[in-house]
Amino acid sequence: QVQLQQSGAELAKPGSSVKISCKASGYTFTSYYISWIKQTTGQGLEYIGYINTGSGGTNYNEKFKGKATLTVDKSSSTAFMQLSSLTPDDSAVYYCARFWGALDYWGQGVMVTVSS
Amino acid sequence: DIQMTQSPASLSASLGETVTIECRASEDIYSNLAWYQQKPGNSPQLLIYDANSLADGVPSRFSGSGSGTQYSLKINSLQSEDVASYFCQQYNNYPFTFGSGTKLEIK
Numbered sequence: 001q002v003q004l005q006q007s008g009a010e011l012a013k014p015g016s017s018v019k020i021s022c023k024a025s026g027y028t029f030t031s032y033y034i035s036w037i038k039q040t041t042g043q044g045l046e047y048i049g050y051i052n053t054g055s056g057g058t059n060y061n062e063k064f065k066g067k068a069t070l071t072v073d074k075s076s077s078t079a080f081m082q083l084s085s086l087t088p089d090d091s092a093v094y095y096c097a098r099f100w101g102a103l104d105y106w107g108q109g110v111m112v113t114v115s116s
Numbered sequence: 117d118i119q120m121t122q123s124p125a126s127l128s129a130s131l132g133e134t135v136t137i138e139c140r141a142s143e144d145i146y147s148n149l150a151w152y153q154q155k156p157g158n159s160p161q162l163l164i165y166d167a168n169s170l171a172d173g174v175p176s177r178f179s180g181s182g183s184g185t186q187y188s189l190k191i192n193s194l195q196s197e198d199v200a201s202y203f204c205q206q207y208n209n210y211p212f213t214f215g216s217g218t219k220l221e222i223k
Binding site: 035044045046047049059061062063095101102103104105106107108109 | 148150152158159160161162165166171203205207210211212213214215216217
């Protein structure tokens with residue numbers, strides 16, 4: 001069965017970076033793009049961007065350019081998102097999801113807390 | 117960016133009732149719309165795609181309709197396991213955007 005297994009919760013200091021992983025299983029990894037989504041209580045769900053898992057090409061929401069960097073390791077069927085120059089506004093749950101337009105399978109989410 | 121206006125923000129209904137959630141896009145999204153269900157503590161799950169197609173494994177009491185800028189999700193015969201938040205999402209224009217969500221409770 002299709003599964004997206006994300007890495008564990010992160011506690012980070014302002015100004016630092018974190019790298020979240022999303023390991024796919026149960027399907028051909030390079031046949032679907034991976035999207036990343038941010039969820040907060042205040043802002044709801046925000047689309048960060050997606051990565052073409054075959055070519056590594058990316059498309060970012062303008063709002064997250066410079067904040068998020070998406071990469072992929074085809075050999076391990078894993079997508080990554082690095083968040084840099086963290087501020088308290090980056091505290092959220094971050095999801096990866098398999099994408100073909102709609103988002104049909106989601107990871108369990110990673111809670112990122114930015115605090116000094 | 118396309119704005120997705122979802123209503124109502126919260127909804128309380130009795131078991132067995134039919135409920136409808138609406139989503140209005142700020143421009144035509146040509147039925148490129150999905151609905152998701154998110155139960156407390158869980159990640160969202162796809163219910164409906166392409167405005168009216170039921171995702172795999174989703175009970176037939178869920179249905180989607182609409183076109184242009186107006187879309188709706190209907191839940192027939194409300195069950196206790198339907199307590200959740202529901203979100204719409206357009207994937208016609210990038211960046212893809214979500215509605216603000218509807219929290220459904222049982223009366």
